[in-house]
Amino acid sequence: MNELTYVQKRFINYIETIMCSNKLSHAYLIEIGDSSLEFPLILLFIKMILCPKSICKVDKLNCDSCNICKLIDSDNFPDLKIIESEGAQIKKNQLLSLKDEYQNKSLIGKRRVYIIKDAEKLNPSSANTILKFLEEPENDIIAILLTNNRYHVLDTILSRCQILSLNDDSDIDDIDDQLIQFIKYLISRNDLFLYYKKIYEDMIPDKDKAKQMFDMVEKVFIHYLSSSEEKNNKFSFLSDVRKDRILSYITIIEEELPKLMYNINYKLWLDAIYSRFVEVK
Ligand SMILES: [Zn+2]
Known part of the structure; x- marks a missing residue:
């Protein structure tokens, strides 16, 4: 090659x-x-x-x-x-x-x-x-x-x-602090539910915003797993997270996000996706 x-x-x-x-x-x-x-x-x-x-x-x-x-x-x-x-x-x-x-x-x-x-x-x-x-x-x-x-x-x-x-995918450089904070909450495991109100009210108040944010989260995860370590300063907070855990997070997003297109209760959906994030071993 x-x-x-x-x-x-x-x-x-x-x-x-x-x-x-x-x-x-x-x-x-x-x-x-x-x-x-x-x-x-x-x-x-x-x-x-x-x-x-x-x-x-x-x-x-x-x-x-x-x-x-x-x-x-x-x-x-x-x-x-x-x-x-x-x-x-x-x-x-x-x-x-x-x-x-x-x-x-x-x-x-x-x-x-x-x-x-x-x-x-x-x-x-x-x-x-x-x-x-x-x-x-x-x-x-x-x-x-x-x-x-x-x-x-x-x-x-x-x-x-x-x-x-x-x-x-140079738009990965446009990631803002709010998205980074959102990811930090998502990977905080048992503490995730503590931030429920904050995430719901400030970050993803509705389905459209949620879709947009989780799409970006998935992109960051894939970008992080694809890059060689030294290029990842921006996402260095992910270095404590095992790679297979990040891959499980990607799977969760992929399985849960399409459900937003159906007529579902948004809060129940959020509960479900949070629970799955918390349960990842
Ligand atoms: Zn072969």
């Missing part, structure tokens, strides 16, 4: 962290710039997910010996499906046939993966077809959605995926 950029190295750090801690999500939306340069990185990630040898370090992933990796390399692995747009849109029937094909258990490996290229080309009707699939996937099915711009992807899709970026 060519010399990696800083953002690419960060991506690799992050996938190594999730694979080594065994905290794989069921759906990722990955922002990529130049797909011809960056698709090989996506394939590395997919090999880590599918290779039966459970390799979690990219530099050890020199798997010439296993049949699954060989099949992936030659584009012939039946449990890796790639959906590409037919013209300007990804059509509903493409996703229906994907669901059909993944109906039955895999006969080969422990997991299956599908890639949707240009996820911004999912229209409301084709997106609807896979929402349930994204939300309640069979345990062994992992979705990788690719886009060149997350802001062009439908909200209903975004909210169900963990978002990673191979583009520069």
Whole structure:
């Protein structure tokens, strides 16, 4: 592989962290710039997910010996499906046939993966077809959605995926003190409920604000886990928190945040997400 950029190295750090801690999500939306340069990185990630040898370090992933990796390399692995747009849109029937094909258990490996290229080309009707699939996937099915711009992807899709970026995410520099304080409360474990009133009144008084704040929290966590330590001064307060705990927090946010889109009682929702934060071992 060519010399990696800083953002690419960060991506690799992050996938190594999730694979080594065994905290794989069921759906990722990955922002990529130049797909011809960056698709090989996506394939590395997919090999880590599918290779039966459970390799979690990219530099050890020199798997010439296993049949699954060989099949992936030659584009012939039946449990890796790639959906590409037919013209300007990804059509509903493409996703229906994907669901059909993944109906039955895999006969080969422990997991299956599908890639949707240009996820911004999912229209409301084709997106609807896979929402349930994204939300309640069979345990062994992992979705990788690719886009060149997350802001062009439908909200209903975004909210169900963990978002990673191979583009520069310089807006992480705009994080304000209030968000940092919010994160400190969230990771304060048993003390979290002490700050209930303060968080509710000052920080996230309604669903919209909550969605916005937790989205940023997730972004900070992913950024922190992706970066090499010395670049993390701003988030150094996270260095006392074990990485697998941070990954559990990310999972909680991903599972709870989509519920905000339904007609739920906001305070009950807050109670639920707080309790989950407190319970993380
Ligand atoms: Zn392999």
